[in-house]
Amino acid sequence: MSKKIQKRNAEASKALIITHAITLFSEKGYAFASMDALAKRSGLNKAMVFYYFKNKKGLYAAVMHKILIQIQSAVLEENKQHSAPREELEGFVRTYARFACKHPYLPSLLLRELSDNGAIVPEVLFTSMKQLFVLFSSILKKGEDRGCFVHTAPMILYFMVLGTLNLMITTKTLRIQAHQEDSEIDTFASGNIDEIVDYIVEEMLRMLVVPNKGDNQ
Amino acid sequence: MSKKIQKRNAEASKALIITHAITLFSEKGYAFASMDALAKRSGLNKAMVFYYFKNKKGLYAAVMHKILIQIQSAVLEENKQHSAPREELEGFVRTYARFACKHPYLPSLLLRELSDNGAIVPEVLFTSMKQLFVLFSSILKKGEDRGCFVHTAPMILYFMVLGTLNLMITTKTLRIQAHQEDSEIDTFASGNIDEIVDYIVEEMLRMLVVPNKGDNQ
Amino acid sequence: MSKKIQKRNAEASKALIITHAITLFSEKGYAFASMDALAKRSGLNKAMVFYYFKNKKGLYAAVMHKILIQIQSAVLEENKQHSAPREELEGFVRTYARFACKHPYLPSLLLRELSDNGAIVPEVLFTSMKQLFVLFSSILKKGEDRGCFVHTAPMILYFMVLGTLNLMITTKTLRIQAHQEDSEIDTFASGNIDEIVDYIVEEMLRMLVVPNKGDNQ
Amino acid sequence: MSKKIQKRNAEASKALIITHAITLFSEKGYAFASMDALAKRSGLNKAMVFYYFKNKKGLYAAVMHKILIQIQSAVLEENKQHSAPREELEGFVRTYARFACKHPYLPSLLLRELSDNGAIVPEVLFTSMKQLFVLFSSILKKGEDRGCFVHTAPMILYFMVLGTLNLMITTKTLRIQAHQEDSEIDTFASGNIDEIVDYIVEEMLRMLVVPNKGDNQ
DNA sequence: CATGAATGAGAGTTCATTCAT
DNA sequence: AATGAATGAACTCTCATTCAT
Numbered sequence: 001m002s003k004k005i006q007k008r009n010a011e012a013s014k015a016l017i018i019t020h021a022i023t024l025f026s027e028k029g030y031a032f033a034s035m036d037a038l039a040k041r042s043g044l045n046k047a048m049v050f051y052y053f054k055n056k057k058g059l060y061a062a063v064m065h066k067i068l069i070q071i072q073s074a075v076l077e078e079n080k081q082h083s084a085p086r087e088e089l090e091g092f093v094r095t096y097a098r099f100a101c102k103h104p105y106l107p108s109l110l111l112r113e114l115s116d117n118g119a120i121v122p123e124v125l126f127t128s129m130k131q132l133f134v135l136f137s138s139i140l141k142k143g144e145d146r147g148c149f150v151h152t153a154p155m156i157l158y159f160m161v162l163g164t165l166n167l168m169i170t171t172k173t174l175r176i177q178a179h180q181e182d183s184e185i186d187t188f189a190s191g192n193i194d195e196i197v198d199y200i201v202e203e204m205l206r207m208l209v210v211p212n213k214g215d216n217q
Numbered sequence: 218m219s220k221k222i223q224k225r226n227a228e229a230s231k232a233l234i235i236t237h238a239i240t241l242f243s244e245k246g247y248a249f250a251s252m253d254a255l256a257k258r259s260g261l262n263k264a265m266v267f268y269y270f271k272n273k274k275g276l277y278a279a280v281m282h283k284i285l286i287q288i289q290s291a292v293l294e295e296n297k298q299h300s301a302p303r304e305e306l307e308g309f310v311r312t313y314a315r316f317a318c319k320h321p322y323l324p325s326l327l328l329r330e331l332s333d334n335g336a337i338v339p340e341v342l343f344t345s346m347k348q349l350f351v352l353f354s355s356i357l358k359k360g361e362d363r364g365c366f367v368h369t370a371p372m373i374l375y376f377m378v379l380g381t382l383n384l385m386i387t388t389k390t391l392r393i394q395a396h397q398e399d400s401e402i403d404t405f406a407s408g409n410i411d412e413i414v415d416y417i418v419e420e421m422l423r424m425l426v427v428p429n430k431g432d433n434q
Numbered sequence: 435m436s437k438k439i440q441k442r443n444a445e446a447s448k449a450l451i452i453t454h455a456i457t458l459f460s461e462k463g464y465a466f467a468s469m470d471a472l473a474k475r476s477g478l479n480k481a482m483v484f485y486y487f488k489n490k491k492g493l494y495a496a497v498m499h500k501i502l503i504q505i506q507s508a509v510l511e512e513n514k515q516h517s518a519p520r521e522e523l524e525g526f527v528r529t530y531a532r533f534a535c536k537h538p539y540l541p542s543l544l545l546r547e548l549s550d551n552g553a554i555v556p557e558v559l560f561t562s563m564k565q566l567f568v569l570f571s572s573i574l575k576k577g578e579d580r581g582c583f584v585h586t587a588p589m590i591l592y593f594m595v596l597g598t599l600n601l602m603i604t605t606k607t608l609r610i611q612a613h614q615e616d617s618e619i620d621t622f623a624s625g626n627i628d629e630i631v632d633y634i635v636e637e638m639l640r641m642l643v644v645p646n647k648g649d650n651q
Numbered sequence: 652m653s654k655k656i657q658k659r660n661a662e663a664s665k666a667l668i669i670t671h672a673i674t675l676f677s678e679k680g681y682a683f684a685s686m687d688a689l690a691k692r693s694g695l696n697k698a699m700v701f702y703y704f705k706n707k708k709g710l711y712a713a714v715m716h717k718i719l720i721q722i723q724s725a726v727l728e729e730n731k732q733h734s735a736p737r738e739e740l741e742g743f744v745r746t747y748a749r750f751a752c753k754h755p756y757l758p759s760l761l762l763r764e765l766s767d768n769g770a771i772v773p774e775v776l777f778t779s780m781k782q783l784f785v786l787f788s789s790i791l792k793k794g795e796d797r798g799c800f801v802h803t804a805p806m807i808l809y810f811m812v813l814g815t816l817n818l819m820i821t822t823k824t825l826r827i828q829a830h831q832e833d834s835e836i837d838t839f840a841s842g843n844i845d846e847i848v849d850y851i852v853e854e855m856l857r858m859l860v861v862p863n864k865g866d867n868q
Numbered sequence: 869c870a871t872g873a874a875t876g877a878g879a880g881t882t883c884a885t886t887c888a889t
Numbered sequence: 890a891a892t893g894a895a896t897g898a899a900c901t902c903t904c905a906t907t908c909a910t
Contacts, residue, residue, distance in 0.1 A: 111328050111332035112332050114387060115325040115332070115387050116246065117391055119246075130395060133402070152420070153405050153416050156413065156417065159381050159384040160380070160381045164381075166332070166380065167376040167380045170331060173334060175372065185347070186372060187372050188372040188373060191370070203424045207423045
């Protein structure tokens, strides 16, 4: 009788849609990602997407929420394992970097959103980024309190970390290409993500560490 | 006397279009900036845009070209006035920052384009960014050669500068808003662009300057 | 009961569109037939046309396919009823003529397409016209084999039949008009399609029939 | 002083435009031939076309007028040289054919116009075609009067000649292609225009010539 | 839950045509 | 006579979204 029973429960379908939406949005950007394409990729009917997420913006919000939750919990998880500020800092940077590298949609989605002042989903982006920032600040604060970090503007350092990492990750192919065309230019094309993190952390510590206190933090 | 100030003047019309296109693109992003809206803003007929720039992409390319040329020449100009690496570095950062602050479309357009690998106008973005990078590298190189800078990966520092500045500038309203909601959080909301530059430069020098050489370079 | 007769019925909608498209294309020609006008005529939304036929070319291809299939099967059907070459030939001509007269879009669409080398939908036109030609050739061949037709170039005869019929049909109003303006000119204005066919067939047979074999084939 | 004096007299410019318009219209058809493209081809300013021909239709009318005049006078000229109906008939067909073959825009433009009932330039087409038809009729009439042609419907024969020739000429590439794909099908692909004319004339005469009078007309 | 059908608004683009010089 | 600038109307096509089943 039944033509084609597709018994998927709601959660599974929602998850399926979000998964595909993440890649689609990061590939094409919000505007150029069409709901048609998304439905096709997900193997679902277009109307389902609206059934679950109300509209495109709603879906996008869900997508942003998902990835921001993911990165947040990844960083928090890793942070539990350390207690020394230097290690915490390195942990923060490395965890973010590895995650962003494994999920390359993160940098592009994030940069786009930030360069827009969160035009599409203000609150989600806002609170998530804030929470991550609070964690980052607390690491610096702890370092200062213990006397091993000098005082700095945490906001600037935060964006220094995120800006550098995100740009290095999104521009990877661009940088490789540039190096191939003109080998004189050192675009750090060969460096993998861990080397990049090493560099960044090293430089951050040079900024932060109190001269004669660095070794025995 | 004449109602419409400049008519039947190709250069004026082109300039008019580009001017409005710059703000429109940076406000809405490429996809959401409609040619209809642009024409209305410019007070010109929509077809004129196509007459002069062939299509939307062409216009966008022209826009990017224009602003990249501007920032480039601003930086180059300023660079002539210095010869000491430290000053050159500071000049680079400050010029870029001031320009980006005065023309707030720059950061958003740039970040968007970069987070896309220059999806829309690869070459223009590519060559311009490269030239700026070459200048930046040469400053670092000179510093190293003179023994006053330690060796670093110029690409990473470059993105550190651009990433930090662009993010600080685009997120300005976001940061003010966040601080108002929760005054505990230090989002550097009150800092103006020159203070931001001071901070960044100070931190860069802490990274770069060879310990006992810094003072008397 | 229901206000709109057939809604949410894919086949009905498609058929509705094609029907109106046929008349529209034959009235205005491909270029001047606008999708807006078609939608209005069909009482459907413009987007539906694209939903079903992808684009204007696709619709046109569907239209051509439809009418070529129709004429083909009409001719084939009629051809079954005869076995003598003379009758087959007459059947071919008369069936084509009647069909084209009843569906006056055929001649105009066909002539246009042919005079363009099938610029818009090459393959469809191509294969259909070929199949019709193969049937026509086989009739002539059979006649030759039986010794009742002289040998001729089938392609030329084929175009003679189609060319004459199509032109006579499309120019009908033109011919009537010409005759009214100057009654000296005999434009065959009064002749109906069957008389035209009589004439053509008679003349074709005069060309084809072997002198002393014609009577007793 | 003078930037770029283009001293062309009106007639030369007009002729230049018409020449290019003829090829453009026959290549693309009326609708798809753009005034922009025409201006570019002619090396003139677009506005000039309107200056000389008022609008696109006007230009098209001029084009049709030109080529119809040409074909008319070619046929009339050649007709002077003969007096025997058979020769006149052959002359008519051959002249038209050669002309159409040398100026391949004729068949496509003509067929298009005819299949449209002269939608674009009714009168021009109308009178020209009529004059040509009157000449053709008079040839047949003379033949009948002299007792060497049987009576026929001149209109039908006229379209038989024009239809066959025009179709054979426009479909030349199509026919060659069809033959290459399937060599079983005899599309008269190898035949040149004179052979085609031979065939047509031979068949026309078989229709027309009074049985025992044919030889000594 | 799930689907295909349907829609309206708007997008980019083209084009014949006119204006001012 | 000749030109480049300017225009408005149209056109094809896309897309987020909703409806009916």
